Amino acid sequence: MGRKVLLSFLGLSDYEYCYYTYEGNVSSYTRFIQTAVYELFRGDGPMDVVVFATKEARERNGQDRLKGEERLEGLTTAFQRIAPEANVKLVEMESRQDEQANWRLFDCILNEIREGDTIYFDITHSFRSIPFVALIVLNYARFVKKADIGAIVYGWFEMLGRPADVKQLPPERRLAPIVNLTGMAGLLDWTNGVDQFLRTGDASIIRALTKKENSEVFRNPSSSQEMRKEVAGLNKLTEQLDQTEKAIRTCRSLQIDEEVQKFRQQLDRVRSSPTEAIKPLVPLLDAMEKKYAMFDDDPIMNSWKVVRWCLDHGLIQSALTMLEENGVTAICRVFGFDPRNEGIRSDVHSAIQILLRNIPKDQWRVRSMERVEQMVNALSPYRNDLEPFGLVKERRNDINHAGARPQPLKAEKFWPDAETTFKELFTFFEKMSMLAKSMQT
Template sequence: MRKVFLSFLGTTDYLPCNYQIAGYASVANVRFVQEACVARWCADWGSDDRIFLCVTDESLEKNWLDNGHRDKNILERQGLASRLEGLHLAAPVEPVMIPAGRSEEEIWAIFERVFSLLEEGDHLYLDITHAFRSLPMLAMVILSYAKVMRTVSVRAISYGALEARGTMEDVKKMPEDHRHVPVFDLLPFDRLQDWVIAVDRFTATGDGKMIRQLADQDIGPLLRATEGRHVDAAAIRNLGKALAEFSAAIATCRGRSISACSTILLRTLGKAQDQETVKPLQPLLHKLVPALAAFTGREITDGLAAARWCLDHDLYQQGYTILQETMITCIINTALNRDGRDRKDRELVNQVVKILKDSLPEERWKALAQKNRETTGKILEWMANRLDMVEDMHNLSNIRNDLNHAGQNDGPMKADVIHHWLGEYIAKMEHAVTEVYGTTAING
């Protein structure tokens, strides 16, 4: 993948300063922050990498080329082109002409021109120190767009904070060896935006993969550096893993794992909310709590909570599957006092629904029911007093069949009807479970 440095060149007659980039030796007595960044980041780049400097007509004349500033006379200054040439870089340096951005049309032209510089999978190093007017905001929009459209990864965002040393006049009065200018690392703000998107994706769709990816990317280096002993980092990493496992359990209808996954997720979420390493992440993590409040660690109620989660996140096939299988477990728990793990017991529940629905005499029972008359009789006795549930279980089977066959059957249901009835059947089954176990089964 290419490494790409991208910056915007302004028009000011910049002062020689000593730029301090965290993790690198200071770059002394240079006028352009771009020179400092390139010297530290791009020195070992190859010919396939790129260094782009976006320039307007005015900045090209004043700061890209030599001797572009005037007082009464021409002020002798090396332009940025000459300064970068003196670094003897292997990576090509390319000035990129952009308009001044004085109209919406010009701003769109800048967007299109800058985005066109990026290729699939680029590793981007961005300097916004001299991005004028709307360019800093535009640059962040381009970053977000490029991440999606070109799978660009952002490795650095720098801002040379001359104003941290005072006004331009204040800095002019300083001896050159005292003009120490910090280069702020703004990458955490870009990562925070990624976290916002990831948390929103989880709460909107139930997909926790992006949170796990961010946790691994952002926290992995810290854990390696501390040999796994950094408590906050471990909490965030464990949360990412728990979220991914929870969403995978629901997406793949792992009914026996949902309670365990939700319990682990709530526990790791509680620990991660208190972390101090990424403070802006705390409010985002608090946003997850209401979305998971319905999960209590009880298999039946967690199954119902998972079905409602599926309804809220448009996972209809999973929702119907989890709802019906949860109710089969509920029936086995109460009618047979068993855990619902035996496949035979589960099949007998389905056969009893058919027996009661169609009023089948014993001679028309399937072989499994006839061979297990005692167990079948207990289920029949329990369900005979709950014929509304029998009807609902029968209808759930029909809808699941419709979904599993992709509507390739006579009289397929419309999508909005499938959505509607999932909500209806969840409410019916919640009521049924409340009658069986009491109100604490649903309300905790």
Template sequence: MSKVMLAFLGVTNYKKCNYYFDENIKYEAVRFVQEAIISTICKDWSSADKVIIFLTDKAMRVNWFDNGHSDGKTKKPLEIEGLKTRLEKLDLSVQIKPVKSLPTGKNSDEIWEIFDRIVEVVEEGDEVFFDITHAFRSLPMLALIALNYLRVVKKIEIKGVYYGAFEVILDEFPDKKIYEIPIQDRNAPIFDLMPFIQLFDWTNATDNFIDYGDAQSLKKITSEDITPLLAKSQGKNELVKNIDICSKLLERFTEVIRTSRGYDLIYSDFYDTLKDNISIVGKAFYNPLIPLLDSIKEKIAPFKNEDINNGFLAVQWCIDYNLIQQGITLLQETVITLLIDKYYKKKEYLKDPDIREFISDVIHLEAKSTPRNEWKIKKRFRKDIDGVLKLLDKKIISHFETLRHIRNDINHAGFTETGESPRSPKVLKNKLEEYYQKIKGYFNNTTND
């Protein structure tokens, strides 16, 4: 694992200018943007680290070696140092490695060869920096695709993407040729394009959350981007803290659904905090991120602090994201929770295992038409039997009992003792959807009544 700077060298006879990262970091009268970038980024790198310059045959001839360009009139070689010499004069510890005979990318075979050449020079776990200034035609896009590919297959980290905007000089002096502009006025900024890489990451992470209900990618990118800033600001940067809160609460939200934490889903008070923090972050972040954050906020908008209906919303979430086992469990437990809330009206009873068992037993025994004198109900609950049953009708009792069989099927991995054939995955999902609609509809109607 090492640090690696990747850069493409073009064939233009580049003119000297003053490249700068900001007002404090400026490199005066240099021809090659790579010299300015490498001087800054790689100055403290070790001999284990590498600068890799991709060269077509022409780029190697005219810009890598010295005196590669000719005078337009006399055709005599111009005495100008090539990039190889300029980098050697920096006297850095880092290895300088040219990649020779790179194709120009004039057809699909050559494009694939360029892709392969990029991939093969990067090692497992490398930290990669990339200068795209002189990448030809579609090479910047190709290189970025290659780097994202490498993030998966070789676990690299993209640490910087740079572009030297020489054209800014010509925009400031539209009526002049470059050689007519005094050297002190030839000032070209070097842009760090990492925010666009981060936008790409945010887009993918948001897509994972919206399409798969998974907040892990969002948590990962915020940890990578935000943790260093939190450390630097010692927790005082409010925007950074809000982003950190958002990612942690989103992870908590999806985890409580994935692990069927029904009480946490219903009685958590973090929903409003999460929505508020997303709004705060959206107002302060890059404009392109706002629609992504709005999409996240829209997904969690129906959930409310301390609301039993969160149980049903979580079941719908499970249906949407194929969390069938969790959905079946949450549907049954939400029914029990609703009945306890309606009958006892005491929040502290919701987590009482004896009361929850009593409610479940009453529905099960009534569904089986077991004679009342055979009901084995604890004495303390016998007075409550009729009151609980008044909250239900025969259909909902039947639905709950069917759901119990489905829950046993999935919780016992299809190894049933009743002689029933195990249900297929498709049937399990369809049954969850069917009974969710029936049960939710029943309680919605009785609540409205």
């Protein structure tokens, strides 16, 4: 079980006393945002505190010191007064900001994060490149150390005015809000999700993020009906997007056309109303549409195009499987056979191999001699177009048997062979499509 830990930075300024506020709660009177964040975000459990400071900042603000006749309370004393139970650790950091120093800062921060920690990150007194480095560390720690971000906050002291002006304000008017920036950190998740979708077609991260947004909006009693409707629509869209992608990845070839159509219908519903509910998702709508723009109302050509989708997203095994099986389905559609009938599909596979290998009739091993003979005769004019299926079958067997066979193919050969046979089989699918349409008229 990880800790709740506050990560913060200490600077050189002569911080003024104020009260910090967050969601109606008020901190103790303090010079330090760190004690305020501890009070307002610790909840019921303990929270460790790690404060990064240069040697100069630690000497200036870590301990009590005199400024003229005024005694300024240091960070350590402030915690002893406000939250004596807090486990506070000051970690020295460099004041340099060159590339090597930033890498050392990266290591310095990462070393203070433990497995499974929930991190509360205060950026109030971070400066120059520190916020950028720290955000990278946080994102890295989420993957490497399974850490969570509890909150990213900023103490908005400047809204009170210049320090000289604040000095003139009575304590009761020194109320500085803490701004929660955690929602912006969510853009890191959206960035990963968008990248994954655009590169691989995998919408699982986007789906999970939209589902989370949907849940949060419906739990919030202040959410308007319009906002709930928009979020629900986007949630259904990404749910359908994820379902469509899974249908392709798992080779649900007879289901893909239906799933693509459902996706387009939901996309049209979302586009018909102004959608700003989940801002990172809105720019993706065009990219989503383009992913499936190749599909039309021709099921036979769609069954060829889906192989292109698989190849574009590195799904070589799915591409080979669907290239062979969709060829069988295309023949079933032309002959008016049920493409889900196992016996019929077996005979279609046999008919293709009989044609390609010129197998004598007395050596046929088929379910229905009459049906296979009918298909062999009907497909004979297309023998040359069917030729690439021989290589497809060979490559599919090799990859499906995990290379556990004599002289397995080298891994790097599968993609170019799949790409070549895909292009060569265009003519076959196109002729089957035209033949199916002619038989319908």
